Amino acid sequence: MSTVCILTPIVIGSWPSIVSAVMGAAGAMGFSVAASAEAPAGTAVDSVETEVANSQVLSEAMSRGEKIRIQKDGVVVEVGVDARGRCSVCASGAGLTKSQLEKIGEDIAGRVVQQFAYHKLMTELKSRGFSIEQERVSNDHSIEVRVRMDR
Amino acid sequence: MASPQFDIKIGRDGKVTVKVHGVSGSKCIELSDMVRDIVGREDSRKLTSEYYGGDGHVRINAEVHDRTGR
Numbered sequence: 001m002s003t004v005c006i007l008t009p010i011v012i013g014s015w016p017s018i019v020s021a022v023m024g025a026a027g028a029m030g031f032s033v034a035a036s037a038e039a040p041a042g043t044a045v046d047s048v049e050t051e052v053a054n055s056q057v058l059s060e061a062m063s064r065g066e067k068i069r070i071q072k073d074g075v076v077v078e079v080g081v082d083a084r085g086r087c088s089v090c091a092s093g094a095g096l097t098k099s100q101l102e103k104i105g106e107d108i109a110g111r112v113v114q115q116f117a118y119h120k121l122m123t124e125l126k127s128r129g130f131s132i133e134q135e136r137v138s139n140d141h142s143i144e145v146r147v148r149m150d151r
Numbered sequence: 152m153a154s155p156q157f158d159i160k161i162g163r164d165g166k167v168t169v170k171v172h173g174v175s176g177s178k179c180i181e182l183s184d185m186v187r188d189i190v191g192r193e194d195s196r197k198l199t200s201e202y203y204g205g206d207g208h209v210r211i212n213a214e215v216h217d218r219t220g221r
Contacts, residue, residue, distance in 0.1 A: 004171075005187060110165050114162065144160050145158075
């Protein structure tokens with residue numbers, strides 16, 4: 001080894017790039033796109049909002065207030081852009097405590113950052129002459145990639 | 152000489168760990184900076200033995216003097 005760096009991703013991108021990361025995270029976690037976020041009538045639904053750390057959705061027409069909804073086992077998660085242009089995650093579902101919903105929201109937020117960082121790194125490294133040698137998802141859901149500069 | 156290689160681990164919380172192999176010295180720093188600029192913010196960086204290895208050869212500069220000082 002020569003250097004080991006630990007880095008925190010900054011999630012700055014257009015709304016479509018965020019949606020792409022959300023779709024990747026949803027697929028990896030077994031969520032599917034929800035047509036509607038409405039809860040069944042008569043059901044009390046709690047919701048918890050989390051912010052995607054270090055995120056900024058680049059301003060474009062229509063990006064403010066846009067949301068994408070995903071769902072799994074009665075939990076609906078809305079990922080959107082707040083008034084400050086940051087990416088927010090709102091988890092809601094009947095029969096779950098606030099802390100359970102908070103955990104789900106934080107999990108989704110982390111996986112969105114993971115997907116965003118993965119796609120950005122791979123795109124940029126490929127454009128700089130690197131190619132993927134190995135790639136795998138480990139048991140702890142980390143993505144491990146080995147890239148090498150083409151000769 | 153080996154070509155530059157990155158071993159990248161992206162945790163489920165998004166945290167990225169990058170190990171740079173196959174280069175040393177300033178080239179190694181340059182590649183680490185490149186990855187940092189792509190990802191975002193650097194939390195920590197550790198230089199390991201390969202960083203100091205140059206081209207992989209150990210150079211010894213030695214001078215031998217006899218006891219008369221010549």
